[in-house]
Amino acid sequence: MLKLYCAPHTVSSTVVITLNEGVHWEPILVDVKGGEQTRSDYLALNPKGRVPVLITPEGPLTETGAILEYLGETVLPALVPIDPLQRARMREILYFLGNTMHVNHAHLRRGYRWATTEASFADMAAKVPENMATSAAYIDGLLEGPYLFGDDLTLADPYLYSMTTWLKKDGVDIADFPRLAAFKAKMETRPSVQKTIADGFFG
Ligand SMILES: N[C@@H](CCC(=O)N[C@@H](CS)C(=O)NCC(=O)O)C(=O)O
Secondary structure: OEEEEEOOOOOHHHHHHHHHOOOOEEEEEOOOOOOHHHOHHHHHHOOOOOOOEEEEOOEEEEOHHHHHHHHHHHOOHHHOOOOHHHHHHHHHHHHHHHHHHHHHHHOOOOHHHOOOOHHHHHHHHHHHHHHHHHHHHHHHHHOOOOEOOEOOOOOHHHHHHHHHHHOOOOOOOHHHOHHHHHHHHHHOOOHHHHHHHHOOOOO
């Protein structure tokens, strides 16, 4: 059975939703606030010291986007568009969410990854509402609705859903982005998202 090292209020909730779309799996909760991800036994699984880690039959796999694509190729093929360009467009979103939007968000509390002084941390945090609003506007502009690519859920949708749950803390009012707000509401009608919320992954 697939196992996922995960923690509430982190990007790993993306993979939890995706697995809840129809996979038999088991969560292994990581105490991120307590620093469990920095312990040597965890670092043996993921030397980067982050969640999520998926334990596949062949060993651990890290990076949210790579895990989603692995699930798409193995157990959830319905979440991957058949058309090559649509598939590439889905990846275009996956990369954007991982490389840009998540990083924009991380500047709120994780400034120490990029700088050394408190003043720098504060400056980075101050930029978060603007950068997250820019990311939200970009996604709002391309959302077909009800999901990113129309009527069919893809791997990019759970990832985007996680990001929408971060916007409030990031100083962004989702109501300013009506298509994104409608997307979030639609996702919350899905049993996979409802279970993930009920299990405390979004709080
Ligand atoms: N690029 C990675 C980022 C993973 C990541 O940054 N996870 C955060 C939680 S959102 C984490 O584990 N943080 C723990 C720490 O910084 O010590 C992915 O998408 O899987």
